[in-house]
Amino acid sequence: MTIKMAKHKVLVYGATGYTGKLICLRLKELNINFAIAGRDKAKVAELSSQLNVPNFVFATSDFGGWQEALSGCACLINAAGPFALTAENAMHACLQNKIHYLDISAEIPTYQLAAALDQQAKEAGIMIISGAGLFVAYDALVVHTAKRVKCAQQLFVAFSHYGGFSQGSIKSAKYIEELGLLIRENGELQQITDANPKAFDFGEGPQECFPTSLGGTILSYKSTAIPNIREYFQVQLSALTTNPTDIKNLPEGPTAEERAAGRNKLAVEVIGSSGDSAYSIADLPSGYTLTPLSVVAVTCRIVNGDFKAGYQTSGSAYGENIISDIPNSRIIDC
Ligand SMILES: NC(=O)c1ccc[n+]([C@@H]2O[C@H](COP(=O)([O-])OP(=O)(O)OC[C@H]3O[C@@H](n4cnc5c(N)ncnc54)[C@H](OP(=O)(O)O)[C@@H]3O)[C@@H](O)[C@H]2O)c1
Structure with a gap:
């Protein structure tokens, strides 16, 4: 049969x-x-x-x-x-x-x-x-926080990743890094050469995060039209882009135990047209579980x-x- x-x-x-x-x-x-x-x-x-x-x-x-x-x-x-x-x-x-x-x-x-x-x-x-x-939770958090102010004008997002990185993510990081630093300013996408780190509290006290293009300048601009967007990451992207010849020697990705041992966090600050602001965080499963x-x-x-x-x-x-x-x-x- x-x-x-x-x-x-x-x-x-x-x-x-x-x-x-x-x-x-x-x-x-x-x-x-x-x-x-x-x-x-x-x-x-x-x-x-x-x-x-x-x-x-x-x-x-x-x-x-x-x-x-x-x-x-x-x-x-x-x-x-x-x-x-x-x-x-x-x-x-x-x-x-x-x-x-x-x-x-x-x-x-x-x-x-x-x-x-x-x-x-x-x-x-x-x-x-x-x-x-990752952007499903990221975008949901931005949409949520933007609604907490009147006429959202400025968006700051920080990402705290847990669980190490897969070989594939390290290979792809090069395609993110080579774009340089992108921000959204007055509705226009701009490449800038320098920006200062900024502290975000993911729920356990302030942590310094580094300016990094994560993609919210495109994706969360589409979902919210907030005209000014800057993004931050808790590690410097350059620390990730290992010499490509070394990638094959790394594990394929984190083990199930490593994935289960911590959480991803996102922090979002939105400022409205009259200077009012809102701050929300997302508490999420670690990277490759999420x-x-x-x-x-x-x-x-x-x-x-x-x-x-x-x-x-x-x-x-x-x-x-x-x-x-x-x-x-x-x-x-x-
Ligand atoms: N943003 C997020 O939430 C998130 C999370 C996890 C991963 N990612 C991204 O997802 C991607 C995959 O990550 P991973 O950890 O699964 O990497 P991986 O273990 O290296 O797997 C990559 C897969 O893509 C296939 N592939 C690569 N290049 C290909 C091509 N030119 N044509 C057809 N198939 C191709 C590979 O097939 P072969 O075995 O035949 O090479 C393999 O099946 C990465 O870009 C990573 O950054 C994003």
Whole structure:
């Protein structure tokens, strides 16, 4: 007797990567029908048999491969980074096949690419969200805090990451660092050469954070239109971009124990037009636990028919309320 597998609703491309596998486990936990894809036949076959899900093997430039794998799907999760090398083809495949697109990119050019495809996405009736990892909670917190002041004018966001970094994140950090320091000033994106560190309290006293382009200048500008945005990170990005030859000697990513031993934190300060201000923090699972929970939270909305066509961020599509779909996550007003 042949056992018929239900047609997959979600395709995870780059599923064999460190974060891709965690995304698959979360989909499995929620009983969402999914298939996996990637370019490496042996790795894809091995994961497919471990998870007992269908698999597809093709390079991102193979549009026939995309067509076959995306057929009948509601949504693609692109977990194959660096996204500078994968997002453009994957987004175009989704446009051609009229399938919603999500990725977990932390690379600003990918967000700009998604923004540039807004009209095409609207015409195809699909939603494109680039940055549906950390940025789901980030954007929800910004949308929430912006509502606490009158006519939000200035946004400061700081990110405190817990849990070390995967090889893939270190590879992608170079694409973030090489852009230099981006801020939003009077509505315009600007590159600046220097900015001072700023102290943020994530709930345990002030901590100095370093000016860093995280992507809120694109994503949270889309969701809130706050005209002045500056972002900070608790470590200097240059400390992350290890000599590429050393990356292979690092662990694939943090172990489950390491992931469970701490929390990610975000702090947001918003200043309104009359000088009133609001400060809120988000208390979240650590980095590589948070990302699968976040992207799958958005996936569930899509699978249930809840989406807005065009280029979106999680905040512009779902508002602050999406954070309640991410387990073990909360916003605290200070
Ligand atoms: N913002 C967030 O919340 C967040 C969190 C976690 C990760 N990320 C990002 O997600 C990405 C993946 O991270 P990771 O830790 O999973 O990295 P990883 O373990 O290195 O996995 C990368 C995956 O992408 C695939 N891939 C890479 N380049 C490809 C290409 N040109 N064509 C097709 N497939 C390609 C790899 O396939 P092969 O095995 O065939 O090379 C692998 O499956 C990184 O960019 C990272 O920055 C973001």
